[in-house]
Amino acid sequence: MEIKPEIAERIELLEEKFRNSGQDMGSYLDGLLYDRYLTYWDYISLDTLLSLQKPETHFPDEEIFLTYHQITELYFKLIIHEQKQVIENPNLTAPYFIEKLNRIIRYFRVLINSFDIMIKGMEREQFLKFRMALLPASGFQSAQFRMIEFYSTPVENLVDHKIRKNFSLNNSIEELFENIYWKKGGIDLKTGEKTLTLKQFEKRYTPRFLRIANEVKGKTLYGRYQALAASEKNNPKLIEALRTFDSSVNVNWLLMHIGAAYRHLDHGKKTVKATGGTNWKEFLPPGFQKISFFPELWNEEEHEEWGKEWVNHMFNIENKN
Incomplete structure (x- = not known):
């Protein structure tokens, strides 16, 4: 032959x-x-993938709730995949940075645009019943979302904004982590004690979070941006991509959650608590959190009005006539 x-x-x-x-x-x-020849279903482990949806109740819409959250975590995995490539690139350039940011923005755009499934794609009555079988689990416990934050910006930018001015790079990662903004969302408003949701989360993930924060110290997306040469750093497309990513995560993604919360948990003068036991009205609004991954890219007025206008006009029904 x-x-x-x-x-x-x-x-x-x-x-x-x-x-x-x-x-x-x-x-x-x-x-x-x-x-043997590879098949599509074996390559993506289809049977295993479809076996991972295990609702806790008999309500049909719980399948939607569970599957959507699993899909969200897969997108988070893709986002972290892109972040790590920027962080680990020894010869980072603005075009490469922009390309990776555009991928991340695209993933978040899909998540934000599809969140209508959570807002209008489930019956409120079913949701209010099956959610009680999920206690004390909460989306608050999404470790991958917290990792996205750690890979994006130094921990001092994630400290509760009311006390942020008291901290700086001189504080240890451990000190900063103890005062991170999202821990406030895991405090019972009546007792001032940590909820079980937060206790579980801290026990499971604190070592990993601290390891990641220490590993990327000075090398987060923000750190890599600040270390670029002036000619690269001042690239208008790079700045715009960073701003879009920032607002996508810290404004638009949160606003989608507020929309779902108002639809399912707000009932006139009575507000139903989230499954983690927190008051979502005090925690979710981006105007209350005031988290920005890249603070130097926003002016003072933009920081002051961070996420306020959309919340006040679209979801804050208490202020509507």
């Missing part, structure tokens, strides 16, 4: 590859000979 030149060339390259790694190419060729 005649072997085509291009095939012979590939065989030589393979032989060199395996020889350099101390492997026997013949054994690998035997593996290819006996291996």
Whole structure:
């Protein structure tokens, strides 16, 4: 049998590859000979994937709630995948940075635009019943979302804004972490004690969060941006991409959650608490959190009005006539 030149060339390259790694190419060729063809369902582990939806109740709409959250976590995984490539790139340029940010923005755009499923895609009556079987679990416990924050900006930018001015780079990661903004969302407003939701979350993830925060100290997305040469740092498209990412996460994503909360948890003068036991009206609004990954890219007025206008006009029904 005649072997085509291009095939012979590939065989030589393979032989060199395996020889350099101390492997026997013949054994690998035997593996290819006996291996079965890959199928789509095996490649994506379809049967396993579809077996992961395990509702806690018999209400049909819980399947929607559960599946949507799993999809969200997969998008978070993709976002972290892109963040790490920026953080680890030894020769970072503005075009590369922009390309990765645009991917991240695209993922968040999908999440934000699809959140209508959570707002209008479930019956309120079913939701208020099946959610009681999920206590004390809460979306507050999304570790990947917190990792996105740690990879994006120094921990001092995540400190509760009311006390943020008291902290700086001189404080240890551990000190900053103890005063991080989202811990306030896990405090029972009546007792002032940590909720079980927060206690569980801290026990499970604090070591990992601290490890990540220390590993990326000075190398977060914000840190990599600040270290760029002036010609790269002042790239208008890069600045716009950073601002879009910032507002997507810290304004628009939160506003979608507020929309869902008002639809399902707000009932006239009576407000139903979130499953984690927190008062979502005090925690979710971006105007209350005032978190920005890249604070130097926003002016004072923009910081002051952070997320306020949309909340006041669209969701704050208490202020409507």
